[in-house]
Amino acid sequence: MSNGSVVILTALNLEYQAVRQRLADPQVHRHERGTRFEVGSVRGTSCNVALGLTSKGNHSAAVIAERAIQEFSPVAVLFVGVAGALWDTTRLGDVVMASHVYAYHGGTSEDDGLKARPRVWEAPHGISQLASHLARLNDWADPAPGHEDAPQVRFGAIAAGEIVQNSRISAEAKWIRRHYNDALAIEMEAAGVAQAGHLNGAPVAIVRGISDRADGTKNSAEDRNWQPKAAANAAAFATRLAVELLGEQEETAMPRDDRVRSTDQLDRHVSNTAHNSTVGVMAGSVTGSNVHLNTAPKASGPTDLIAELECFHDQLAWHRAEGTLDEDTCREALTDLDSALRSAGGNTPESSKRTVMTLRRLRGLVAEYPALVAALAPIVAAAGDLA
Incomplete structure:
Protein backbone atom coordinates (compact mmCIF):
# COMPACT_ATOMS: atom_id res chain seq x y z
CA MET A 1 0.00 0.00 0.00
CA SER A 2 1.09 3.58 -0.59
CA ASN A 3 2.95 5.24 2.24
CA GLY A 4 0.52 8.20 2.16
CA SER A 5 -1.42 7.01 5.19
CA VAL A 6 -1.52 7.10 8.97
CA VAL A 7 -2.06 4.01 11.11
CA ILE A 8 -4.36 4.43 14.10
CA LEU A 9 -4.48 1.61 16.64
CA THR A 10 -6.74 1.08 19.64
CA ALA A 11 -6.94 -1.55 22.38
CA LEU A 12 -10.71 -1.61 23.02
CA ASN A 13 -13.72 -1.86 20.72
CA LEU A 14 -15.13 1.30 22.31
CA GLU A 15 -12.02 3.19 21.26
CA TYR A 16 -12.04 1.56 17.83
CA GLN A 17 -15.62 2.66 17.18
CA ALA A 18 -14.82 6.23 18.27
CA VAL A 19 -12.20 6.45 15.52
CA ARG A 20 -14.17 4.45 12.94
CA GLN A 21 -17.08 6.88 13.17
CA ARG A 22 -14.76 9.56 11.81
CA LEU A 23 -13.82 7.57 8.72
CA ALA A 24 -15.63 7.61 5.40
CA ASP A 25 -16.29 4.28 3.68
CA PRO A 26 -13.88 2.08 5.68
CA GLN A 27 -12.89 -1.08 3.81
CA VAL A 28 -11.51 -4.29 5.32
CA HIS A 29 -7.83 -4.96 4.67
CA ARG A 30 -6.62 -8.40 5.80
CA HIS A 31 -3.03 -9.06 6.80
CA GLU A 32 -1.64 -12.38 5.55
CA ARG A 33 -1.58 -13.67 9.16
CA GLY A 34 -5.24 -12.87 9.72
CA THR A 35 -5.07 -9.46 11.41
CA ARG A 36 -7.88 -7.28 10.08
CA PHE A 37 -7.59 -3.56 9.51
CA GLU A 38 -10.08 -1.12 8.08
CA VAL A 39 -8.86 1.53 5.68
CA GLY A 40 -10.79 4.72 5.04
CA SER A 41 -10.35 8.47 4.90
CA VAL A 42 -11.06 11.00 7.62
CA ARG A 43 -14.46 12.48 6.77
CA GLY A 44 -14.21 15.59 4.62
CA THR A 45 -10.52 15.06 3.85
CA SER A 46 -8.24 12.95 1.67
CA CYS A 47 -6.32 11.68 4.71
CA ASN A 48 -6.07 7.87 4.51
CA VAL A 49 -6.20 6.00 7.82
CA ALA A 50 -5.57 2.31 8.48
CA LEU A 51 -7.42 1.41 11.67
CA GLY A 52 -6.56 -1.66 13.76
CA LEU A 53 -7.45 -3.29 17.08
CA THR A 54 -4.59 -4.60 19.23
CA SER A 55 -6.43 -5.88 22.32
CA LYS A 56 -5.10 -5.14 25.82
CA GLY A 57 -1.46 -5.23 26.82
CA ASN A 58 1.92 -4.00 25.61
CA HIS A 59 2.90 -7.33 24.04
CA SER A 60 -0.06 -7.71 21.69
CA ALA A 61 0.06 -3.97 20.94
CA ALA A 62 3.71 -4.28 19.87
CA VAL A 63 3.00 -7.22 17.54
CA ILE A 64 0.02 -5.59 15.84
CA ALA A 65 1.84 -2.26 15.58
CA GLU A 66 4.77 -3.92 13.81
CA ARG A 67 2.39 -5.71 11.43
CA ALA A 68 0.68 -2.41 10.65
CA ILE A 69 4.00 -0.66 10.00
CA GLN A 70 5.20 -3.42 7.69
CA GLU A 71 1.87 -3.60 5.88
CA PHE A 72 1.16 0.12 5.33
CA SER A 73 4.54 1.93 5.60
CA PRO A 74 2.70 4.78 7.34
CA VAL A 75 3.73 8.37 7.83
CA ALA A 76 3.08 7.80 11.54
CA VAL A 77 1.42 5.43 14.01
CA LEU A 78 -1.07 6.91 16.48
CA PHE A 79 -2.20 4.86 19.45
CA VAL A 80 -5.55 6.19 20.60
CA GLY A 81 -7.84 5.41 23.51
CA VAL A 82 -8.57 6.00 27.18
CA ALA A 83 -6.34 6.05 30.26
CA GLY A 84 -6.45 6.71 33.98
CA ALA A 85 -5.20 9.99 35.43
CA LEU A 86 -2.54 9.73 38.13
CA TRP A 87 -3.15 13.22 39.53
CA ASP A 88 -6.23 15.37 40.16
CA THR A 89 -4.79 18.19 38.05
CA THR A 90 -5.88 16.33 34.89
CA ARG A 91 -9.62 16.56 34.31
CA LEU A 92 -11.84 13.73 33.19
CA GLY A 93 -12.42 14.03 29.47
CA ASP A 94 -9.16 15.86 28.80
CA VAL A 95 -6.66 14.46 26.29
CA VAL A 96 -3.09 13.57 27.24
CA MET A 97 -0.50 13.29 24.50
CA ALA A 98 2.68 11.55 25.60
CA SER A 99 5.84 13.62 25.59
CA HIS A 100 7.51 10.33 26.52
CA VAL A 101 6.44 6.83 27.54
CA TYR A 102 7.68 4.86 30.55
CA ALA A 103 7.66 1.07 30.50
CA TYR A 104 7.46 1.18 34.27
CA HIS A 105 7.59 -2.56 35.00
CA GLY A 106 11.33 -2.66 34.42
CA GLY A 107 13.16 -2.91 37.74
CA THR A 108 15.42 -4.82 40.08
CA SER A 109 14.36 -6.37 43.38
CA GLU A 110 16.91 -5.78 46.13
CA ASP A 111 17.05 -6.21 49.90
CA ASP A 112 15.95 -2.64 50.48
CA GLY A 113 13.12 -2.72 47.97
CA LEU A 114 12.19 -2.59 44.31
CA LYS A 115 14.33 -0.22 42.25
CA ALA A 116 12.94 1.29 39.07
CA ARG A 117 14.70 0.51 35.80
CA PRO A 118 12.29 1.75 33.14
CA ARG A 119 12.69 1.96 29.40
CA VAL A 120 11.71 5.33 27.98
CA TRP A 121 10.71 6.48 24.50
CA GLU A 122 10.36 10.15 23.61
CA ALA A 123 7.73 11.39 21.18
CA PRO A 124 9.13 12.56 17.81
CA HIS A 125 9.92 16.27 17.92
CA GLY A 126 8.03 17.15 14.74
CA ILE A 127 4.82 15.42 15.85
CA SER A 128 5.04 17.01 19.31
CA GLN A 129 5.45 20.44 17.75
CA LEU A 130 2.47 19.92 15.46
CA ALA A 131 0.32 18.60 18.29
CA SER A 132 1.19 21.61 20.45
CA HIS A 133 0.19 23.88 17.60
CA LEU A 134 -3.17 22.13 17.22
CA ALA A 135 -3.73 22.33 20.97
CA ARG A 136 -3.16 26.09 20.85
CA LEU A 137 -5.63 26.45 17.99
CA ASN A 138 -8.14 24.60 20.21
CA ASP A 139 -10.59 23.94 17.39
CA TRP A 140 -10.32 20.15 17.22
CA ALA A 141 -12.97 19.10 19.74
CA ASP A 142 -16.58 18.31 18.90
CA PRO A 143 -19.05 20.94 20.14
CA ALA A 144 -19.95 20.04 23.74
CA PRO A 145 -23.63 19.89 24.65
CA GLY A 146 -24.93 22.27 27.30
CA HIS A 147 -22.35 24.36 29.11
CA GLU A 148 -19.65 21.78 29.67
CA ASP A 149 -16.05 22.94 29.53
CA ALA A 150 -14.29 22.02 26.31
CA PRO A 151 -11.64 19.29 26.71
CA GLN A 152 -8.04 20.43 26.80
CA VAL A 153 -4.85 18.76 25.57
CA ARG A 154 -2.14 18.08 28.14
CA PHE A 155 1.43 17.08 27.28
CA GLY A 156 3.45 14.90 29.61
CA ALA A 157 4.71 11.43 30.43
CA ILE A 158 2.49 8.37 30.22
CA ALA A 159 3.26 5.25 32.26
CA ALA A 160 2.57 1.91 30.56
CA GLY A 161 2.58 -1.34 32.50
CA GLU A 162 1.14 -4.83 32.47
CA ILE A 163 -1.65 -4.51 35.04
CA VAL A 164 -4.92 -2.60 35.35
CA GLN A 165 -4.18 0.11 37.91
CA ASN A 166 -7.33 0.84 39.93
CA SER A 167 -6.10 2.07 43.31
CA ARG A 168 -4.31 5.01 44.85
CA ILE A 169 -3.46 3.32 48.13
CA SER A 170 -2.03 -0.05 47.04
CA ALA A 171 1.71 -0.69 47.32
CA GLU A 172 1.99 -0.69 43.52
CA ALA A 173 0.15 2.63 43.22
CA LYS A 174 2.38 4.29 45.79
CA TRP A 175 5.50 2.90 44.07
CA ILE A 176 4.41 4.28 40.70
CA ARG A 177 3.67 7.72 42.09
CA ARG A 178 7.02 7.74 43.92
CA HIS A 179 9.15 6.73 40.94
CA TYR A 180 7.12 8.25 38.08
CA ASN A 181 5.69 11.36 39.65
CA ASP A 182 5.84 13.31 36.39
CA ALA A 183 3.51 10.86 34.61
CA LEU A 184 0.06 12.30 33.92
CA ALA A 185 -1.68 9.07 32.96
CA ILE A 186 -1.34 5.31 33.20
CA GLU A 187 -2.31 2.56 30.74
CA MET A 188 -1.20 -0.79 29.27
CA GLU A 189 -0.21 -0.47 25.58
CA ALA A 190 1.91 2.61 24.83
CA ALA A 191 5.26 0.98 25.61
CA GLY A 192 4.66 -1.84 23.15
CA VAL A 193 3.67 0.49 20.33
CA ALA A 194 6.58 2.84 21.06
CA GLN A 195 9.03 -0.08 20.93
CA ALA A 196 7.60 -1.29 17.61
CA GLY A 197 7.94 2.18 16.14
CA HIS A 198 11.51 2.52 17.43
CA LEU A 199 12.59 -0.80 15.89
CA ASN A 200 10.94 -0.05 12.54
CA GLY A 201 11.83 3.63 12.17
CA ALA A 202 8.18 4.73 12.31
CA PRO A 203 7.15 7.85 14.27
CA VAL A 204 4.71 7.04 17.08
CA ALA A 205 2.34 9.30 19.01
CA ILE A 206 0.23 8.24 22.01
CA VAL A 207 -3.10 10.06 22.43
CA ARG A 208 -5.21 9.21 25.48
CA GLY A 209 -8.53 10.54 26.75
CA ILE A 210 -8.85 10.53 30.54
CA SER A 211 -11.79 8.34 31.59
CA ASP A 212 -10.98 7.69 35.28
CA ARG A 213 -8.51 8.52 38.04
CA ALA A 214 -7.09 5.03 38.65
CA ASP A 215 -8.56 5.27 42.14
CA GLY A 216 -10.95 2.35 42.47
CA THR A 217 -13.77 3.84 40.39
CA LYS A 218 -13.20 1.76 37.24
CA ASN A 219 -16.38 0.00 36.15
CA SER A 220 -18.46 2.45 38.20
CA ALA A 221 -21.40 4.38 36.75
CA GLU A 222 -19.16 7.46 36.46
CA ASP A 223 -16.52 5.48 34.57
CA ARG A 224 -19.11 4.05 32.17
CA ASN A 225 -20.28 7.61 31.56
CA TRP A 226 -16.82 9.06 30.96
CA GLN A 227 -15.29 6.25 28.88
CA PRO A 228 -17.15 7.02 25.62
CA LYS A 229 -16.60 10.77 26.08
CA ALA A 230 -12.88 10.32 26.70
CA ALA A 231 -12.56 7.92 23.75
CA ALA A 232 -14.40 10.37 21.48
CA ASN A 233 -12.15 13.26 22.55
CA ALA A 234 -9.00 11.23 21.93
CA ALA A 235 -10.33 10.16 18.51
CA ALA A 236 -11.17 13.76 17.61
CA PHE A 237 -7.70 15.05 18.41
CA ALA A 238 -5.93 12.05 16.84
CA THR A 239 -7.77 12.26 13.52
CA ARG A 240 -7.12 16.01 13.34
CA LEU A 241 -3.45 15.29 14.01
CA ALA A 242 -3.45 12.60 11.29
CA VAL A 243 -4.87 15.04 8.73
CA GLU A 244 -2.23 17.64 9.54
CA LEU A 245 0.60 15.07 9.49
CA LEU A 246 -0.29 13.95 5.99
CA GLY A 247 -0.64 17.56 4.89
CA GLU A 248 2.88 18.28 6.05
CA GLN A 249 4.15 15.11 4.35
CA GLU A 250 2.66 16.24 1.04
CA GLU A 251 4.29 19.66 1.40
CA THR A 252 7.67 18.08 2.11
CA ALA A 253 7.41 15.78 -0.91
CA MET A 254 6.26 18.48 -3.32
CA PRO A 255 6.39 17.76 -7.08
Whole structure:
Protein backbone atom coordinates (compact mmCIF):
# COMPACT_ATOMS: atom_id res chain seq x y z
CA MET A 1 0.00 0.00 0.00
CA SER A 2 1.09 3.58 -0.59
CA ASN A 3 2.95 5.24 2.24
CA GLY A 4 0.52 8.20 2.16
CA SER A 5 -1.42 7.01 5.19
CA VAL A 6 -1.52 7.10 8.97
CA VAL A 7 -2.06 4.01 11.11
CA ILE A 8 -4.36 4.43 14.10
CA LEU A 9 -4.48 1.61 16.64
CA THR A 10 -6.74 1.08 19.64
CA ALA A 11 -6.94 -1.55 22.38
CA LEU A 12 -10.71 -1.61 23.02
CA ASN A 13 -13.72 -1.86 20.72
CA LEU A 14 -15.13 1.30 22.31
CA GLU A 15 -12.02 3.19 21.26
CA TYR A 16 -12.04 1.56 17.83
CA GLN A 17 -15.62 2.66 17.18
CA ALA A 18 -14.82 6.23 18.27
CA VAL A 19 -12.20 6.45 15.52
CA ARG A 20 -14.17 4.45 12.94
CA GLN A 21 -17.08 6.88 13.17
CA ARG A 22 -14.76 9.56 11.81
CA LEU A 23 -13.82 7.57 8.72
CA ALA A 24 -15.63 7.61 5.40
CA ASP A 25 -16.29 4.28 3.68
CA PRO A 26 -13.88 2.08 5.68
CA GLN A 27 -12.89 -1.08 3.81
CA VAL A 28 -11.51 -4.29 5.32
CA HIS A 29 -7.83 -4.96 4.67
CA ARG A 30 -6.62 -8.40 5.80
CA HIS A 31 -3.03 -9.06 6.80
CA GLU A 32 -1.64 -12.38 5.55
CA ARG A 33 -1.58 -13.67 9.16
CA GLY A 34 -5.24 -12.87 9.72
CA THR A 35 -5.07 -9.46 11.41
CA ARG A 36 -7.88 -7.28 10.08
CA PHE A 37 -7.59 -3.56 9.51
CA GLU A 38 -10.08 -1.12 8.08
CA VAL A 39 -8.86 1.53 5.68
CA GLY A 40 -10.79 4.72 5.04
CA SER A 41 -10.35 8.47 4.90
CA VAL A 42 -11.06 11.00 7.62
CA ARG A 43 -14.46 12.48 6.77
CA GLY A 44 -14.21 15.59 4.62
CA THR A 45 -10.52 15.06 3.85
CA SER A 46 -8.24 12.95 1.67
CA CYS A 47 -6.32 11.68 4.71
CA ASN A 48 -6.07 7.87 4.51
CA VAL A 49 -6.20 6.00 7.82
CA ALA A 50 -5.57 2.31 8.48
CA LEU A 51 -7.42 1.41 11.67
CA GLY A 52 -6.56 -1.66 13.76
CA LEU A 53 -7.45 -3.29 17.08
CA THR A 54 -4.59 -4.60 19.23
CA SER A 55 -6.43 -5.88 22.32
CA LYS A 56 -5.10 -5.14 25.82
CA GLY A 57 -1.46 -5.23 26.82
CA ASN A 58 1.92 -4.00 25.61
CA HIS A 59 2.90 -7.33 24.04
CA SER A 60 -0.06 -7.71 21.69
CA ALA A 61 0.06 -3.97 20.94
CA ALA A 62 3.71 -4.28 19.87
CA VAL A 63 3.00 -7.22 17.54
CA ILE A 64 0.02 -5.59 15.84
CA ALA A 65 1.84 -2.26 15.58
CA GLU A 66 4.77 -3.92 13.81
CA ARG A 67 2.39 -5.71 11.43
CA ALA A 68 0.68 -2.41 10.65
CA ILE A 69 4.00 -0.66 10.00
CA GLN A 70 5.20 -3.42 7.69
CA GLU A 71 1.87 -3.60 5.88
CA PHE A 72 1.16 0.12 5.33
CA SER A 73 4.54 1.93 5.60
CA PRO A 74 2.70 4.78 7.34
CA VAL A 75 3.73 8.37 7.83
CA ALA A 76 3.08 7.80 11.54
CA VAL A 77 1.42 5.43 14.01
CA LEU A 78 -1.07 6.91 16.48
CA PHE A 79 -2.20 4.86 19.45
CA VAL A 80 -5.55 6.19 20.60
CA GLY A 81 -7.84 5.41 23.51
CA VAL A 82 -8.57 6.00 27.18
CA ALA A 83 -6.34 6.05 30.26
CA GLY A 84 -6.45 6.71 33.98
CA ALA A 85 -5.20 9.99 35.43
CA LEU A 86 -2.54 9.73 38.13
CA TRP A 87 -3.15 13.22 39.53
CA ASP A 88 -6.23 15.37 40.16
CA THR A 89 -4.79 18.19 38.05
CA THR A 90 -5.88 16.33 34.89
CA ARG A 91 -9.62 16.56 34.31
CA LEU A 92 -11.84 13.73 33.19
CA GLY A 93 -12.42 14.03 29.47
CA ASP A 94 -9.16 15.86 28.80
CA VAL A 95 -6.66 14.46 26.29
CA VAL A 96 -3.09 13.57 27.24
CA MET A 97 -0.50 13.29 24.50
CA ALA A 98 2.68 11.55 25.60
CA SER A 99 5.84 13.62 25.59
CA HIS A 100 7.51 10.33 26.52
CA VAL A 101 6.44 6.83 27.54
CA TYR A 102 7.68 4.86 30.55
CA ALA A 103 7.66 1.07 30.50
CA TYR A 104 7.46 1.18 34.27
CA HIS A 105 7.59 -2.56 35.00
CA GLY A 106 11.33 -2.66 34.42
CA GLY A 107 13.16 -2.91 37.74
CA THR A 108 15.42 -4.82 40.08
CA SER A 109 14.36 -6.37 43.38
CA GLU A 110 16.91 -5.78 46.13
CA ASP A 111 17.05 -6.21 49.90
CA ASP A 112 15.95 -2.64 50.48
CA GLY A 113 13.12 -2.72 47.97
CA LEU A 114 12.19 -2.59 44.31
CA LYS A 115 14.33 -0.22 42.25
CA ALA A 116 12.94 1.29 39.07
CA ARG A 117 14.70 0.51 35.80
CA PRO A 118 12.29 1.75 33.14
CA ARG A 119 12.69 1.96 29.40
CA VAL A 120 11.71 5.33 27.98
CA TRP A 121 10.71 6.48 24.50
CA GLU A 122 10.36 10.15 23.61
CA ALA A 123 7.73 11.39 21.18
CA PRO A 124 9.13 12.56 17.81
CA HIS A 125 9.92 16.27 17.92
CA GLY A 126 8.03 17.15 14.74
CA ILE A 127 4.82 15.42 15.85
CA SER A 128 5.04 17.01 19.31
CA GLN A 129 5.45 20.44 17.75
CA LEU A 130 2.47 19.92 15.46
CA ALA A 131 0.32 18.60 18.29
CA SER A 132 1.19 21.61 20.45
CA HIS A 133 0.19 23.88 17.60
CA LEU A 134 -3.17 22.13 17.22
CA ALA A 135 -3.73 22.33 20.97
CA ARG A 136 -3.16 26.09 20.85
CA LEU A 137 -5.63 26.45 17.99
CA ASN A 138 -8.14 24.60 20.21
CA ASP A 139 -10.59 23.94 17.39
CA TRP A 140 -10.32 20.15 17.22
CA ALA A 141 -12.97 19.10 19.74
CA ASP A 142 -16.58 18.31 18.90
CA PRO A 143 -19.05 20.94 20.14
CA ALA A 144 -19.95 20.04 23.74
CA PRO A 145 -23.63 19.89 24.65
CA GLY A 146 -24.93 22.27 27.30
CA HIS A 147 -22.35 24.36 29.11
CA GLU A 148 -19.65 21.78 29.67
CA ASP A 149 -16.05 22.94 29.53
CA ALA A 150 -14.29 22.02 26.31
CA PRO A 151 -11.64 19.29 26.71
CA GLN A 152 -8.04 20.43 26.80
CA VAL A 153 -4.85 18.76 25.57
CA ARG A 154 -2.14 18.08 28.14
CA PHE A 155 1.43 17.08 27.28
CA GLY A 156 3.45 14.90 29.61
CA ALA A 157 4.71 11.43 30.43
CA ILE A 158 2.49 8.37 30.22
CA ALA A 159 3.26 5.25 32.26
CA ALA A 160 2.57 1.91 30.56
CA GLY A 161 2.58 -1.34 32.50
CA GLU A 162 1.14 -4.83 32.47
CA ILE A 163 -1.65 -4.51 35.04
CA VAL A 164 -4.92 -2.60 35.35
CA GLN A 165 -4.18 0.11 37.91
CA ASN A 166 -7.33 0.84 39.93
CA SER A 167 -6.10 2.07 43.31
CA ARG A 168 -4.31 5.01 44.85
CA ILE A 169 -3.46 3.32 48.13
CA SER A 170 -2.03 -0.05 47.04
CA ALA A 171 1.71 -0.69 47.32
CA GLU A 172 1.99 -0.69 43.52
CA ALA A 173 0.15 2.63 43.22
CA LYS A 174 2.38 4.29 45.79
CA TRP A 175 5.50 2.90 44.07
CA ILE A 176 4.41 4.28 40.70
CA ARG A 177 3.67 7.72 42.09
CA ARG A 178 7.02 7.74 43.92
CA HIS A 179 9.15 6.73 40.94
CA TYR A 180 7.12 8.25 38.08
CA ASN A 181 5.69 11.36 39.65
CA ASP A 182 5.84 13.31 36.39
CA ALA A 183 3.51 10.86 34.61
CA LEU A 184 0.06 12.30 33.92
CA ALA A 185 -1.68 9.07 32.96
CA ILE A 186 -1.34 5.31 33.20
CA GLU A 187 -2.31 2.56 30.74
CA MET A 188 -1.20 -0.79 29.27
CA GLU A 189 -0.21 -0.47 25.58
CA ALA A 190 1.91 2.61 24.83
CA ALA A 191 5.26 0.98 25.61
CA GLY A 192 4.66 -1.84 23.15
CA VAL A 193 3.67 0.49 20.33
CA ALA A 194 6.58 2.84 21.06
CA GLN A 195 9.03 -0.08 20.93
CA ALA A 196 7.60 -1.29 17.61
CA GLY A 197 7.94 2.18 16.14
CA HIS A 198 11.51 2.52 17.43
CA LEU A 199 12.59 -0.80 15.89
CA ASN A 200 10.94 -0.05 12.54
CA GLY A 201 11.83 3.63 12.17
CA ALA A 202 8.18 4.73 12.31
CA PRO A 203 7.15 7.85 14.27
CA VAL A 204 4.71 7.04 17.08
CA ALA A 205 2.34 9.30 19.01
CA ILE A 206 0.23 8.24 22.01
CA VAL A 207 -3.10 10.06 22.43
CA ARG A 208 -5.21 9.21 25.48
CA GLY A 209 -8.53 10.54 26.75
CA ILE A 210 -8.85 10.53 30.54
CA SER A 211 -11.79 8.34 31.59
CA ASP A 212 -10.98 7.69 35.28
CA ARG A 213 -8.51 8.52 38.04
CA ALA A 214 -7.09 5.03 38.65
CA ASP A 215 -8.56 5.27 42.14
CA GLY A 216 -10.95 2.35 42.47
CA THR A 217 -13.77 3.84 40.39
CA LYS A 218 -13.20 1.76 37.24
CA ASN A 219 -16.38 0.00 36.15
CA SER A 220 -18.46 2.45 38.20
CA ALA A 221 -21.40 4.38 36.75
CA GLU A 222 -19.16 7.46 36.46
CA ASP A 223 -16.52 5.48 34.57
CA ARG A 224 -19.11 4.05 32.17
CA ASN A 225 -20.28 7.61 31.56
CA TRP A 226 -16.82 9.06 30.96
CA GLN A 227 -15.29 6.25 28.88
CA PRO A 228 -17.15 7.02 25.62
CA LYS A 229 -16.60 10.77 26.08
CA ALA A 230 -12.88 10.32 26.70
CA ALA A 231 -12.56 7.92 23.75
CA ALA A 232 -14.40 10.37 21.48
CA ASN A 233 -12.15 13.26 22.55
CA ALA A 234 -9.00 11.23 21.93
CA ALA A 235 -10.33 10.16 18.51
CA ALA A 236 -11.17 13.76 17.61
CA PHE A 237 -7.70 15.05 18.41
CA ALA A 238 -5.93 12.05 16.84
CA THR A 239 -7.77 12.26 13.52
CA ARG A 240 -7.12 16.01 13.34
CA LEU A 241 -3.45 15.29 14.01
CA ALA A 242 -3.45 12.60 11.29
CA VAL A 243 -4.87 15.04 8.73
CA GLU A 244 -2.23 17.64 9.54
CA LEU A 245 0.60 15.07 9.49
CA LEU A 246 -0.29 13.95 5.99
CA GLY A 247 -0.64 17.56 4.89
CA GLU A 248 2.88 18.28 6.05
CA GLN A 249 4.15 15.11 4.35
CA GLU A 250 2.66 16.24 1.04
CA GLU A 251 4.29 19.66 1.40
CA THR A 252 7.67 18.08 2.11
CA ALA A 253 7.41 15.78 -0.91
CA MET A 254 6.26 18.48 -3.32
CA PRO A 255 6.39 17.76 -7.08
CA ARG A 256 9.68 18.25 -8.85
CA ASP A 257 8.49 21.30 -10.81
CA ASP A 258 7.59 23.07 -7.57
CA ARG A 259 10.98 22.19 -6.07
CA VAL A 260 12.76 23.47 -9.20
CA ARG A 261 10.86 26.75 -9.01
CA SER A 262 11.83 27.13 -5.36
CA THR A 263 15.45 26.40 -6.22
CA ASP A 264 15.41 28.88 -9.11
CA GLN A 265 14.14 31.56 -6.74
CA LEU A 266 16.96 30.74 -4.31
CA ASP A 267 19.50 30.84 -7.17
CA ARG A 268 18.32 34.33 -8.16
CA HIS A 269 18.45 35.52 -4.57
CA VAL A 270 21.99 34.22 -4.06
CA SER A 271 23.03 35.63 -7.44
CA ASN A 272 21.89 39.11 -6.37
CA THR A 273 23.43 39.04 -2.90
CA ALA A 274 26.56 36.90 -3.03
CA HIS A 275 28.85 38.91 -5.34
CA ASN A 276 32.50 38.46 -4.34
CA SER A 277 31.37 36.36 -1.36
CA THR A 278 32.46 32.91 -0.26
CA VAL A 279 29.54 30.49 -0.10
CA GLY A 280 29.71 27.02 1.51
CA VAL A 281 27.65 24.48 -0.38
CA MET A 282 26.84 21.01 0.93
CA ALA A 283 25.96 19.64 -2.50
CA GLY A 284 25.60 21.16 -5.95
CA SER A 285 27.77 23.53 -7.94
CA VAL A 286 28.74 27.20 -8.12
CA THR A 287 28.93 29.11 -11.41
CA GLY A 288 30.11 32.66 -11.01
CA SER A 289 28.00 34.03 -8.18
CA ASN A 290 25.13 31.60 -8.79
CA VAL A 291 24.65 28.70 -6.39
CA HIS A 292 22.90 25.64 -7.86
CA LEU A 293 21.53 23.28 -5.25
CA ASN A 294 20.91 19.62 -5.90
CA THR A 295 17.28 18.58 -5.37
CA ALA A 296 15.97 15.05 -5.22
CA PRO A 297 13.84 14.65 -8.36
CA LYS A 298 11.12 12.09 -8.56
CA ALA A 299 12.69 8.80 -9.57
CA SER A 300 11.25 7.36 -12.78
CA GLY A 301 12.76 3.94 -12.12
CA PRO A 302 15.16 1.94 -9.94
CA THR A 303 18.22 3.38 -11.70
CA ASP A 304 17.19 6.96 -10.84
CA LEU A 305 16.41 5.94 -7.28
CA ILE A 306 19.82 4.32 -6.87
CA ALA A 307 21.46 7.51 -8.15
CA GLU A 308 19.58 9.57 -5.58
CA LEU A 309 20.55 7.16 -2.82
CA GLU A 310 24.19 7.41 -3.84
CA CYS A 311 23.90 11.20 -3.75
CA PHE A 312 22.48 10.97 -0.23
CA HIS A 313 25.47 8.78 0.70
CA ASP A 314 27.70 11.72 -0.23
CA GLN A 315 25.61 14.06 1.92
CA LEU A 316 25.99 11.78 4.93
CA ALA A 317 29.75 11.71 4.40
CA TRP A 318 29.82 15.51 4.14
CA HIS A 319 27.90 15.98 7.39
CA ARG A 320 30.20 13.53 9.16
CA ALA A 321 33.29 15.32 7.87
CA GLU A 322 31.89 18.67 9.04
CA GLY A 323 31.17 17.26 12.49
CA THR A 324 27.42 17.93 12.31
CA LEU A 325 26.66 14.17 12.32
CA ASP A 326 28.07 11.97 15.06
CA GLU A 327 30.03 8.85 14.16
CA ASP A 328 27.60 6.28 15.60
CA THR A 329 24.57 7.79 13.84
CA CYS A 330 26.52 8.04 10.60
CA ARG A 331 27.59 4.40 10.81
CA GLU A 332 24.03 3.17 11.40
CA ALA A 333 22.68 5.47 8.69
CA LEU A 334 25.21 4.15 6.17
CA THR A 335 24.24 0.57 7.07
CA ASP A 336 20.58 1.32 6.36
CA LEU A 337 21.50 3.20 3.19
CA ASP A 338 23.53 0.26 1.90
CA SER A 339 20.56 -2.03 2.61
CA ALA A 340 18.26 0.34 0.71
CA LEU A 341 20.66 0.40 -2.24
CA ARG A 342 20.69 -3.40 -2.39
CA SER A 343 16.90 -3.74 -2.27
CA ALA A 344 16.40 -0.84 -4.72
CA GLY A 345 18.18 -2.88 -7.37
CA GLY A 346 15.80 -5.83 -6.94
CA ASN A 347 13.10 -4.34 -9.21
CA THR A 348 10.29 -6.39 -7.61
CA PRO A 349 7.30 -5.29 -5.47
CA GLU A 350 8.81 -7.03 -2.45
CA SER A 351 12.20 -5.35 -2.86
CA SER A 352 10.54 -1.96 -3.41
CA LYS A 353 8.60 -2.38 -0.18
CA ARG A 354 11.80 -3.28 1.67
CA THR A 355 13.43 -0.17 0.24
CA VAL A 356 10.64 2.05 1.57
CA MET A 357 10.78 0.47 5.03
CA THR A 358 14.56 0.80 5.21
CA LEU A 359 14.41 4.45 4.14
CA ARG A 360 11.77 5.14 6.78
CA ARG A 361 14.05 3.63 9.41
CA LEU A 362 16.89 5.76 8.05
CA ARG A 363 14.69 8.86 8.30
CA GLY A 364 14.11 8.06 11.96
CA LEU A 365 17.86 7.81 12.54
CA VAL A 366 18.55 11.29 11.13
CA ALA A 367 15.39 12.90 12.55
CA GLU A 368 17.48 15.40 14.55
CA TYR A 369 19.24 16.69 11.40
CA PRO A 370 16.78 18.88 9.42
CA ALA A 371 18.99 19.17 6.33
CA LEU A 372 19.24 15.39 6.02
CA VAL A 373 15.52 14.90 6.67
CA ALA A 374 14.69 17.44 3.96
CA ALA A 375 17.05 15.73 1.50
CA LEU A 376 15.69 12.27 2.32
CA ALA A 377 11.95 13.09 2.21
CA PRO A 378 11.58 13.27 -1.60
CA ILE A 379 13.67 10.09 -1.95
CA VAL A 380 11.29 8.27 0.41
CA ALA A 381 8.33 9.59 -1.59
CA ALA A 382 9.92 8.49 -4.86
CA ALA A 383 10.60 5.01 -3.48
CA GLY A 384 6.98 4.83 -2.35
CA ASP A 385 5.78 5.69 -5.86
CA LEU A 386 7.81 2.77 -7.22
CA ALA A 387 6.52 0.32 -4.57
